[in-house]
Amino acid sequence: MQYPTFHDVLKAQVRIRSYLRPTPLHRYASLTALVGADEVWVKHENHQPVGAFKVRGGINLVSQLSGDERSRGVIAASTGNHGQSVAYASRLFDVPATVMVPEDANPGKVAAMQGLGAEVRFHGRDFDEAREEVERLTEIHGYRYIHSGNEPLLVAGVGTEALEIFQENPAIDTIIVPIGGGSGASGCCLAAKGVSPDIQVIGVQAEAAPAAYRSWREGRPVEDRMETFAEGLATRFGFSMPQRILHDMLDDFVLVSEDELKKAVVLMLEHTHNLVEGAGAAPLAAALKIKERLKGRRVALIASGGNLSLERLRVILGETNEEV
Numbered sequence: 001m002q003y004p005t006f007h008d009v010l011k012a013q014v015r016i017r018s019y020l021r022p023t024p025l026h027r028y029a030s031l032t033a034l035v036g037a038d039e040v041w042v043k044h045e046n047h048q049p050v051g052a053f054k055v056r057g058g059i060n061l062v063s064q065l066s067g068d069e070r071s072r073g074v075i076a077a078s079t080g081n082h083g084q085s086v087a088y089a090s091r092l093f094d095v096p097a098t099v100m101v102p103e104d105a106n107p108g109k110v111a112a113m114q115g116l117g118a119e120v121r122f123h124g125r126d127f128d129e130a131r132e133e134v135e136r137l138t139e140i141h142g143y144r145y146i147h148s149g150n151e152p153l154l155v156a157g158v159g160t161e162a163l164e165i166f167q168e169n170p171a172i173d174t175i176i177v178p179i180g181g182g183s184g185a186s187g188c189c190l191a192a193k194g195v196s197p198d199i200q201v202i203g204v205q206a207e208a209a210p211a212a213y214r215s216w217r218e219g220r221p222v223e224d225r226m227e228t229f230a231e232g233l234a235t236r237f238g239f240s241m242p243q244r245i246l247h248d249m250l251d252d253f254v255l256v257s258e259d260e261l262k263k264a265v266v267l268m269l270e271h272t273h274n275l276v277e278g279a280g281a282a283p284l285a286a287a288l289k290i291k292e293r294l295k296g297r298r299v300a301l302i303a304s305g306g307n308l309s310l311e312r313l314r315v316i317l318g319e320t321n322e323e324v
């Protein structure tokens with residue numbers, strides 16, 4: 001499968017602009033002081049209509065489906081944000097959608113997908129078991145399977161988040177982006193390196209779910225444990241197409257602990273007054289971990305999503321109360 005190009009990201013921006021407004025890009029003086037960079041900006045993908053960046057890719061992909069694919073309907077596996085993206089785009093273009101989620105999926109994300117008209121089914125203990133069931137059903141029923149990473153139109157669509165950053169602030173020289181399956185990070189790489197090869201793109205993943213990190217380090221898709229609370233980072237496999245892009249373009253990859261992720265959720269709430277989920281807080285966690293390297297740089301943190309459950313927030317606030 002040939003991966004998309006910078007030109008594909010530009011075309012995707014034209015396609016989706018009728019359906020999505022650019023999300024805010026804000027500079028925070030207190031985060032700048034905390035990280036010690038020259039400037040720290042936050043790209044607020046948590047302000048998307050589904051609360052996460054993936055809707056960009058969903059709209060770009062579903063808008064391009066053939067008549068036959070639309071009539072067969074689409075199916076996806078998700079911990080929530082990819083499924084919401086597929087559900088949102090499918091409602092826009094009147095396409096039947098089914099989303100398979102793990103049995104302990106975030107109830108707020110499940111309700112959102114159902115509210116958007118998707119049929120939500122439960123299967124397995126994690127994303128990858130849900131994905132395997134989707135692949136089985138696709139073979140039987142002929143659905144159009146929308147993989148959460150190995151989709152050129154999806155990756156090009158989500159790359160528009162980075163394109164908007166440079167269009168609003170061309171001085172940004174570093175982007176830190178969370179990585180689960182890798183669609184967001186690979187899209188950011190395409191956009192950033194298309195603007196300038198000197199822009200640094202740094203990925204971040206949970207130590208408790210390091211499959212994408214290990215895949216990038218070893219140059220091949222590998223399987224690893226998945227024990228993070230951060231749903232957007234929770235994959236057991238590195239996906240092949242995003243990994244090819246990351247191998248070619250990603251400048252560095254950082255792992256952060258569960259405690260660092262939780263602390264970053266609270267810091268984002270305190271300093272930006274925005275609720276972000278674990279994946280959305282991961283770039284701040286990484287920035288704090290590598291702050292010495294960020295001195296003198298103008299950094300954009302991708303707040304990839306804000307779909308944190310109230311129950312999870314209560315737990316995080318309780319666990320980090322004495323530390324922050």
